[in-house]
Amino acid sequence: MPVVIGLEGSANKIGIGIVRDGRILSNVRHTYVPPPGHGFLPRDTAKHHRDHIVDLVRRALTEADVDPVTDLDCVAFTKGPGMGAPLVSVAVVARALALLWEKPLIGVNHCIAHIEMGRLVTSARNPVVLYVSGGNTQVIAYSHRRYRIFGETIDIAVGNCLDRFARVLKLSNDPSPGYNIEQLAKKGTKYVELPYAVKGMDVSFSGILSHIETVARDQLAAGNCTAEDLCFSLQETVFAMLVEVTERAMAHCGASEVLIVGGVGCNERLQKMMGAMAEERGATVCAMDERYCIDNGAMIAQAGWEMFCSGQTTDMTDSWCTQRFRTDEVEVTWRDD
Structure with a gap:
């Protein structure tokens, strides 16, 4: 069975993973953590990826007990979407490794990699997918060899909304701002009214963010609510x-x-709220923990494995990156259900 190495670096995490026929042989990762109150800039993030990627490749190969020349069948990398400089820093290494080891190259859509990883880990057959991250918010379902987008954010992603509010509160970015908001939220007792912005099948978060930033500035100091609230x-x-x-x-x-x-x-x-809705419908929620939800190399390897097995590869001349790579642009050649 094919063995695929995947390189992910579309945002602040650099990850390397290796898979073989549905088995995750290794999945190592390193996160760039900026100071509290700050986001991660493309230039600094790209430098972080360059500093760590060679060591992570070595670790992944060692953990998987894989020889790159004799055991690997192809090299997969994140083609997009994501931040330009980090994407390019990882793609350069992927191209170099493919040439060095004389292996085919596969450019992977980051969003589809999340979906294929979720299908692998949870054994979900044909679910509706809620894709929620720092850079993307989409509701997706598969139909006729495409992952169709039923709804999405019309401005910023939900993860970006949470991250930016964490900066307002000067929360730590370690392990992530969203995680630290989640921990504070567990201690909240008072609901503060916020805009509810659903527009058909789409959602909007920028107005909510602006509103809660104003509330934080005006109400926290007055003692009318707490950061936890x-x-x-x-x-x-x-x-x-x-x-x-x-x-x-x-x-x-x-x-x-x-x-x-x-x-x-x-x-x-989020998992609990989704679970309550699904239970009312007689449905099930397929959720994962931080090993596979958060950006990682194994998800790129798994999507690359599916593409490779269906006959797809990426020519070296087509191995550029794009910050905007729509989920529904990709022909899903590996599914026929």
Whole structure:
């Protein structure tokens, strides 16, 4: 069976993973953590990836007990979407390794890699997918060799909304701002009214962010609410929006499964709210923990494995990266259901 190495570096995490026929042989990762109150800049993130990628490749090969020349069948990398400089820094290494080891190259859509990893880990058959991360928010379902987008954010992603509010509160970026908001939210007791912005099947988070930033500035100092209350209120509002549009997609598709992928998918409150909705519909939630929800190399390797087995490869002249690579642009040649 083919053995594929995957290189992921579309945002602040650099990850290398190796898979063989549905088995994850290794999955190592390193995260760039900026100071509290700051986001991660493309230049600094790309430098972080360059500093760590060679060591991570060695670790992944060692853990998998794989010889790159005799055992590997192809090299997969994130083609997009993502941040330009980090994407390019990893693609350069992927091209170099493919040439060095004389292996085919496969450019992978980051969003589809999340979905294929979720299908592998949870054994979901044909779910409606809620993809929630720092850079993307989409409701997706498979139909006729494409992953179709039923709804999405019309401005910023839900993860970006959470991350930017964490900066307002000067929360640590370690292990992630969204995780630290989740921990504060568990201690919140008062719901602060926030805008609820569902527009058909799409959602909007920028207005909610602007509103809660104003509330934080005016109300925290006055003692009318706590940071814990605001984190609780923000989560309840944005997650309710996401559950609403996901349920409508499930009703349209007649789906009995919902798969949550992306970094925000680790959030236990989101999983619980989605679970309550699914239970009412007689459906099930397929969720993962931080090993596979958060960006990682194994998901790129798994999507690359599916593509390779269906006959897809990427010519070296087509191995450029793009910050905007739509989920529904990819022909899903490996599925016929």
